[in-house]
Amino acid sequence: xxxxxxxxxxxxxxxxxxxxxxxxxxxxxxxxxxxxxxxxxxxxxxxxxxxxxxxxxxxxxxxxxxxxxxxxxxxxxxxxxxxxxxxxxxxxxxxxxxxxxxxxxxxxxxxxxxxxxxxxxxxxxxxxxxxxxxxxxxxxxxxxxxxxxxxxxxxxxxxxxxxxxxxxxxxxxxxxxxxxxxxxxxxxxxxxxxxxxxxxxxxxxxxxxxxxxxxxxxxxxxxxxxxxxxxxxxxxxxxxxxxxxxxxxxxxxxxxxxxxxxxxxxxxxxxxxxxxxxxxxxxxxxxxxxxxxxxxxxxxxxxxxxxxxxxxxxxxxxxxxxxxxxxxxxxxxxxxxxxxxxxxxxxxxxxxxxxxxxxxxxxxxxxxxxxxxxxxxxxxxxxxxxxxx
Amino acid sequence: xxxxxxxxxxxxxxxxxxxxxxxxxxxxxxxxxxxxxxxxxxxxxxxxxxxxxxxxxxxxxxxxxxxxxxxxxxxxxxxxxxxxxxxxxxxxxxxxxxxxxxxxxxxxxxxxxxxxxxxxxxxxxxxxxxxxxxxxxxxxxxxxxxxxxxxxxxxxxxxxxxxxxxxxxxxxxxxxxxxxxxxxxxxxxxxxxxxxxxxxxxxxxxxxxxxxxxxxxxxxxxxxxxxxxxxxxxxxxxxxxxxxxxxxxxxxxxxxxxxxxxxxxxxxxxxxxxxxxxxxxxxxxxxxxxxxxxxxxxxxxxxxxxxxxxxxxxxxxxxxxxxxxxxxxxxxxxxxxxxxxxxxxxxxxxxxxxxx
Ligand SMILES: Cc1cc2nc3c(=O)[nH]c(=O)nc-3n(C[C@H](O)[C@H](O)[C@H](O)COP(=O)(O)OP(=O)(O)OC[C@H]3O[C@@H](n4cnc5c(N)ncnc54)[C@H](O)[C@@H]3O)c2cc1C
Numbered sequence: 001x002x003x004x005x006x007x008x009x010x011x012x013x014x015x016x017x018x019x020x021x022x023x024x025x026x027x028x029x030x031x032x033x034x035x036x037x038x039x040x041x042x043x044x045x046x047x048x049x050x051x052x053x054x055x056x057x058x059x060x061x062x063x064x065x066x067x068x069x070x071x072x073x074x075x076x077x078x079x080x081x082x083x084x085x086x087x088x089x090x091x092x093x094x095x096x097x098x099x100x101x102x103x104x105x106x107x108x109x110x111x112x113x114x115x116x117x118x119x120x121x122x123x124x125x126x127x128x129x130x131x132x133x134x135x136x137x138x139x140x141x142x143x144x145x146x147x148x149x150x151x152x153x154x155x156x157x158x159x160x161x162x163x164x165x166x167x168x169x170x171x172x173x174x175x176x177x178x179x180x181x182x183x184x185x186x187x188x189x190x191x192x193x194x195x196x197x198x199x200x201x202x203x204x205x206x207x208x209x210x211x212x213x214x215x216x217x218x219x220x221x222x223x224x225x226x227x228x229x230x231x232x233x234x235x236x237x238x239x240x241x242x243x244x245x246x247x248x249x250x251x252x253x254x255x256x257x258x259x260x261x262x263x264x265x266x267x268x269x270x271x272x273x274x275x276x277x278x279x280x281x282x283x284x285x286x287x288x289x290x291x292x293x294x295x296x297x298x299x300x301x302x303x304x305x306x307x308x309x310x311x312x313x314x315x316x317x318x319x320x321x322x323x324x325x326x327x328x329x330x331x332x333x334x335x336x337x338x339x340x341x342x343x344x345x346x347x348x349x350x351x352x353x354x355x356x357x358x359x360x361x362x363x364x365x366x367x368x369x370x371x372x373x374x375x376x377x378x379x380x381x382x383x384x385x386x387x388x389x
Numbered sequence: 390x391x392x393x394x395x396x397x398x399x400x401x402x403x404x405x406x407x408x409x410x411x412x413x414x415x416x417x418x419x420x421x422x423x424x425x426x427x428x429x430x431x432x433x434x435x436x437x438x439x440x441x442x443x444x445x446x447x448x449x450x451x452x453x454x455x456x457x458x459x460x461x462x463x464x465x466x467x468x469x470x471x472x473x474x475x476x477x478x479x480x481x482x483x484x485x486x487x488x489x490x491x492x493x494x495x496x497x498x499x500x501x502x503x504x505x506x507x508x509x510x511x512x513x514x515x516x517x518x519x520x521x522x523x524x525x526x527x528x529x530x531x532x533x534x535x536x537x538x539x540x541x542x543x544x545x546x547x548x549x550x551x552x553x554x555x556x557x558x559x560x561x562x563x564x565x566x567x568x569x570x571x572x573x574x575x576x577x578x579x580x581x582x583x584x585x586x587x588x589x590x591x592x593x594x595x596x597x598x599x600x601x602x603x604x605x606x607x608x609x610x611x612x613x614x615x616x617x618x619x620x621x622x623x624x625x626x627x628x629x630x631x632x633x634x635x636x637x638x639x640x641x642x643x644x645x646x647x648x649x650x651x652x653x654x655x656x657x658x659x660x661x662x663x664x665x666x667x668x669x670x671x672x673x674x675x676x677x678x679x680x681x682x683x684x685x686x687x688x689x690x691x692x693x694x695x696x697x698x699x700x701x702x703x704x705x706x707x708x709x710x711x712x713x714x715x716x717x718x719x720x721x722x723x724x725x726x727x728x729x730x731x732x733x734x735x736x737x738x739x740x741x742x743x744x745x
Binding site for chain 1: 629630640698702706716
């Protein structure tokens with residue numbers, strides 16, 4: 001994988017929020033590849049590395065990382081502005097597991113050696129990461145995972161398999177949860193490991209999604225030998241490591257961006273189908289629009305918590321439930337409005353803005369990944385409402 | 390209908406349903422379906438020929454026209470099995486053409502499987518209007534027809550227009566056929582006619598279109614019934630947290646709700662088919678068909694969406710089967726009228742009919 005020399009960014013915290021927003025916006029508009037705006041599918045590394053490298057060269061790849069580690073060291077408020085500006089412009093996700101997960105985890109819980117080795121490689125686009133948690137028999141019940149690592153001298157020997165690993169076919173490193181103690185309570189026998197994908201014994205099988213995209217993979221481990229120095233945190237403390245990363249994920253999953261994008265496309269579609277002025281459509285559209293507005297209001301209260309530097313509680317699960325189901329409801333409506341066009345495999349009239357069936361399919365997994373909505377509701381019922389049972 | 394007559398009828402429906410098992414199996418793997426996807430013509434002409442030999446496109450035609458003069462109940466039973474099997478052969482649209490052409494040699498050619506003639510009736514999305522702006526006067530066809538299912542495999546088209554029906558050969562000069570792939574792996578054709586030679590034929594597609602709408606509701610019933618059965622099986626066998634996921638009450642209630650939707654859809658489709666067979670006419674007939682199609686379209690999509698959700702990650706893959714059912718529902722739900730279209734039609738018709 002080619003890489004770039006990252007630039008140590010200037011400190012932008014001194015700018016006013018407005019000035020910061022303008023600065024970011026102008027740069028995105030000048031630098032983001034137009035053909036990558038709002039892509040119909042999750043982009044592969046071959047497609048989005050241009051943007052990854054641009055950000056890296058600018059020194060803007062890792063807004064949340066402290067400056068001494070090569071990040072922007074932005075305040076929580078400015079990080080949020082940055083995300084808002086990306087969303088506004090339709091900037092696609094990069095292969096961001098290193099930026100969003102591995103980096104912050106190592107900064108908080110890694111050894112100095114690990115930080116020295118890995119952080120610069122993420123910043124340079126040399127290491128592209130994927131997340132190996134789920135297994136064929138450990139999805140919602142992640143703690144029952146069985147891929148095991150057995151100590152052998154200074155190494156671990158790993159056997160088992162991971163599945164639904166997003167963009168494992170692009171990655172050269174994977175972070176894993178593995179079983180290291182079969183006798184302990186299930187959460188207590190899990191360890192967090194960092195593993196190079198080119199280690200002998202690893203095979204990757206891409207899996208095609210219903211959107212006909214090789215977006216995730218199954219990853220097999222057959223006597224894979226890796227050094228123990230790439231263990232993050234203590235042995236058998238992997239569950240704690242994984243949990244440290246979760247809250248972060250849920251606030252992103254709760255952003256109204258996907259729903260807003262879909263709602264705009266619903267409007268485009270209704271215009272094209274000639275129903276935008278029908279009272280029935282106006283009612284449905286407005287209903288969805290108000291739901292987005294309310295979601296944004298609720299989201300803002302959580303953003304404030306983050307901005308104040310406080311921990312998010314389990315009630316943040318609400319955001320994920322609302323946003324993902326709203327996204328689905330909007331695309332369900334698109335299917336009805338599209339008429340017979342709902343059947344088409346490709347966007348209508350070759351226009352990416354008119355892609356009801358594609359968006360409908362892309363909306364499906366959002367209620368499954370990141371903790372399914374059933375699991376989120378269990379959390380709300382048990383950990384927030386403290387209902388019995 | 391007397392009790393004995395109605396028992397006979399149920400037996401006839403059962404027999405016809407059983408007879409579908411060979412060509413349109415409700416169980417087993419979907420290898421045949423997968424192999425035909427996204428390749429022209431999107432279905433297997435040899436299997437279509439066998440379906441013709443079984444008499445399927447002629448079910449609704451009178452015996453003197455080479456059909457078997459059966460009712461909508463039997464036709465819906467076959468259409469349901471074809472839906473449950475996800476069979477891509479164009480039963481409903483070919484039946485529509487055969488029905489309109491009954492008594493002509495063209496119908497015979499369809500019934501034997503020798504020629505596939507598909508109706509080209511639609512000019513705009515979201516409509517049941519078969520007339521449009523196409524003209525066929527003077528043996529020349531001019532116009533543009535869209536959303537012709539499985540058009541890539543057609544030999545000729547039964548084109549509707551202001552001047553009535555006419556046959557247009559696919560290879561005739563002035564005929565341009567383009568196709569777009571559909572989510573289920575089939576295709577929709579767009580037929581452009583510029584002074585294309587055509588042969589006027591008597592008749593009209595209106596009645597055949599109504600039957601196609603109800604048969605499509607029946608196919609959606611087959612789709613949802615089978616994917617629901619698969620999902621219930623999955624709830625019983627998939628283990629998380631040390632138990633089958635079907636033991637979680639949230640999922641039990643979800644499954645119970647879906648069962649209600651499947652049952653309502655079956656009741657709707659079967660009662661409407663029976664009412665048609667008992668001679669329901671006029672606005673009440675159209676309203677009844679709209680009731681069934683609106684229900685089947687909405688419930689079909691709901692059940693398929695939930696099948697994906699309840700399967701978790703595997704439900705989002707192309708290699709697992711629930712997705713194939715969702716994609717079929719995406720194609721069928723708005724064919725011959727979306728739920729919205731049929732509800733709107735019901736509202737305007739039902740005021741002065743028994744269905745109101
Ligand atoms: C697009 C996509 C990308 C993904 N990317 C990654 C990745 O990069 N890395 C990774 O490790 N994983 C990834 N995943 C996996 C994802 O985290 C799992 O799919 C998810 O945890 C659900 O697990 P499962 O698929 O095994 O479903 P199951 O856990 O088997 O669930 C099946 C159904 O049962 C329900 N259910 C389960 N338990 C309960 C309960 N107690 N109460 C009520 N309902 C319940 C679920 O909600 C679901 O509807 C991805 C998944 C998808 C769809």
